[in-house]
Each structure stands twice: as C-alpha cells, then as structure tokens.
Amino acid sequence: xxxxxxxxxxxxxxxxxxxxxxxxxxxxxxxxxxxxxxxxxxxxxxxxxxxxxxxxxxxxxxxxxxxxxxxxxxxxxxxxxxxxxxxxxxxxxxxxxxxxxxxxxxxxxxxxxxxxxxxxxxxxxxxxxxxxxxxxxxxxxxxxxxxxxxxxxxxxxxxxxxxxxxxxxxxxxxxxxxxxxxxxxxxxxxxxxxxxxxxxxxxxxxxxxxxxxxxxxxxxxxxxxxxxxxxxxxxxxxxxxxxxxxxxxxxxxxxxxxxxxxxxxxxxxxxxxxxxxxxxxxxxxxxxxxxxxxxxxxxxxxxxxxxxxxxxxxxxxxxxxx
Numbered sequence: 001x002x003x004x005x006x007x008x009x010x011x012x013x014x015x016x017x018x019x020x021x022x023x024x025x026x027x028x029x030x031x032x033x034x035x036x037x038x039x040x041x042x043x044x045x046x047x048x049x050x051x052x053x054x055x056x057x058x059x060x061x062x063x064x065x066x067x068x069x070x071x072x073x074x075x076x077x078x079x080x081x082x083x084x085x086x087x088x089x090x091x092x093x094x095x096x097x098x099x100x101x102x103x104x105x106x107x108x109x110x111x112x113x114x115x116x117x118x119x120x121x122x123x124x125x126x127x128x129x130x131x132x133x134x135x136x137x138x139x140x141x142x143x144x145x146x147x148x149x150x151x152x153x154x155x156x157x158x159x160x161x162x163x164x165x166x167x168x169x170x171x172x173x174x175x176x177x178x179x180x181x182x183x184x185x186x187x188x189x190x191x192x193x194x195x196x197x198x199x200x201x202x203x204x205x206x207x208x209x210x211x212x213x214x215x216x217x218x219x220x221x222x223x224x225x226x227x228x229x230x231x232x233x234x235x236x237x238x239x240x241x242x243x244x245x246x247x248x249x250x251x252x253x254x255x256x257x258x259x260x261x262x263x264x265x266x267x268x269x270x271x272x273x274x275x276x277x278x279x280x281x282x283x284x285x286x287x288x289x290x291x292x293x294x295x296x297x298x299x300x301x302x303x304x305x306x307x308x309x310x311x312x313x314x315x316x317x318x319x320x321x322x
Contacts, residue, residue: 017097049092135178137193139160141198148208191210192261200277219233235247247276250303305319
C-alpha cells in the first residue's frame with residue numbers, strides 16, 4: 001500500500017509519496033554521509049554522476065560506487081539518458097521524494113478520500129480557478145424564492161453540493177464564503193470574478209446575465225412572461241443554428257472568458273430545467289474522463305442529455321449530444 005506525507009502549507013495542503021522501510025537492512029544504504037548527500041541532490045533534480053562528483057569534490061568513480069549501492073537498494077533509478085561527446089550518459093533521480101520508517105501499521109487520525117494529484121485534464125479545465133492550491137472564485141446558484149423579471153425560483157441549487165464535493169478532492173477551501181445566490185452576486189456587483197454557475201438562465205440571473213453577453217449564447221435569449229406561465233425561449237443552442245434543445249433533461253457545460261472581465265473565467269452547468277442542470281453536473285462529476293477527453297485549454301462546450309436508467313425518478317446517467 002502506498003503511503004503519503006500530508007503537509008500543511010500557506011496555500012493549503014500538499015502531499016508526496018514516501019517509501020517506507022520494512023526492516024533495518026533496507027536502511028543500511030542511506031546510513032552513510034556521502035549517500036545521504038547524493039540522495040538530497042538527486043531529490044531536487046536528475047543529475048549526472050560527474051556533476052555530483054564535481055559539486056562534492058569527490059572522485060567520479062567514488063560517486064558511481066555509491067550510486068550503484070543506492071540503485072541496488074531501490075532508492076535511486078535512471079531518470080533519462082543523454083548523449084555527451086558521442087557516449088550515452090545516464091542521469092539519475094531518487095525513486096521517491098521521501099523515505100521513512102513506520103513503527104506501527106495501524107492508521108490513526110483523519111481519513112482522506114482525496115486525489116493525491118489532480119488529473120492533468122482536470123487541472124487544465126479548472127486552471128483559472130487556482131490560487132496556489134486554493135479555490136479562487138464563486139459558485140453561484142439561483143435563489144430559491146421568486147426573483148427576477150420572470151419571478152422564477154430555483155430548485156437546482158442543491159446540485160452544487162455534488163459539484164463542490166467533487167472539486168474538494170483537488171481544491172483547498174477558500175477562507176471566504178464562496179457559494180452565493182445569484183441575487184447576492186448581482187447586489188454586490190461581483191459578476192467580474194471567476195464564476196462557476198449552477199442553473200440555467202430561467203432560474204439563475206447571473207447565468208442569464210452572462211449568457212446575454214456571450215458572443216455565441218448557450219441559451220436562446222427570448223424569454224418572456226411570469227412564472228409559472230413564463231416561456232424560456234427555444235432552449236439550449238446547438239452547433240447547428242437550426243437546432244435548439246428544449247427538453248427539461250438536457251443540460252450544457254460551457255467554459256468561456258467572463259464577458260464582464262475577460263481576464264476571469266466562467267464555467268456553467270445549466271439546463272433548460274433542473275433535470276438538465278443535474279445532467280450537466282453528473283456529466284462532469286461522474287464522466288469527466290469522457291466529457292473532457294482531448295481538452296487542452298481555453299473555451300469548452302458540450303451538451304448532454306440525462307436519463308433515469310434505474311427508474312427511481314431521478315437522473316442517474318448521461319449521453320453526450322454534442
């Protein structure tokens with residue numbers, strides 16, 4: 001079983017793998033001043049033995065001998081090979097960043113269900129929301145009371161909990177309150193921040209505000225009437241200008257520069273109805289490998305349809321429409 005060291009830093013928490021020695025004989029290789037110094041150097045960056053010898057003021061063959069002992073003990077490995085003056089030179093690195101002993105195998109303290117390292121594709125998708133390891137932005141949900149020109153009320157704000165728990169695996173929590181109602185964000189004139197929006201423009205006024213300013217709107221903007229008889233346009237837009245998705249169980253995930261401040265980013269999980277919003281949330285939290293496949297940077301858009309496969313009345317799976 002892998003072991004990790006969890007350290008508290010100014011930016012949050014950081015972890016790294018640690019190789020635990022099982023018996024005293026495995027520790028013998030590092031109980032030597034020269035090897036100890038070599039390990040410290042290789043932990044910082046891969047090095048060529050001749051460079052280590054020069055830095056330590058030792059004969060090259062002596063450094064090679066100690067590196068061979070460390071390799072034999074499984075503490076050092078080849079990082080890469082490089083051609084120098086017609087010959088292949090091997091650069092070495094430590095097998096792990098830390099080594100230690102464990103006097104008892106019994107685990108104590110808090111248990112963490114966390115990714116030790118955010119997957120590269122997720123890191124790229126949420127890149128703009130990192131401030132060190134902390135979350136930099138606001139999660140915005142629609143107010144549960146009648147609000148806005150159409151007097152609608154949101155019933156999908158609780159889906160943000162799924163999203164926040166998923167993001168909590170790789171973000172350290174902000175010290176400030178980062179989940180707010182759409183009416184609060186409007187009142188505080190905070191639309192120019194990094195924003196994660198939950199809910200479509202019918203129930204989340206910030207989603208509506210952002211959508212109306214997008215170069216290519218995610219939703220048809222022709223909304224009129226008063227709830228419960230309000231009409232919310234033709235639905236989610238498509239890559240085909242002749243197609244609109246008006247079904248309640250269809251949702252969209254889009255990422256774009258914030259039109260109120262292009263240096264900031266907006267990511268939205270929104271549906272024509274609350275079932276569509278849930279489908280968008282499930283798409284990322286349960287199917288991100290498929291949804292984000294091939295994503296590298298910048299803007300993003302996908303439309304998904306949610307299904308109730310187990311027949312319990314709630315969305316539990318999705319299909320990508322485009």
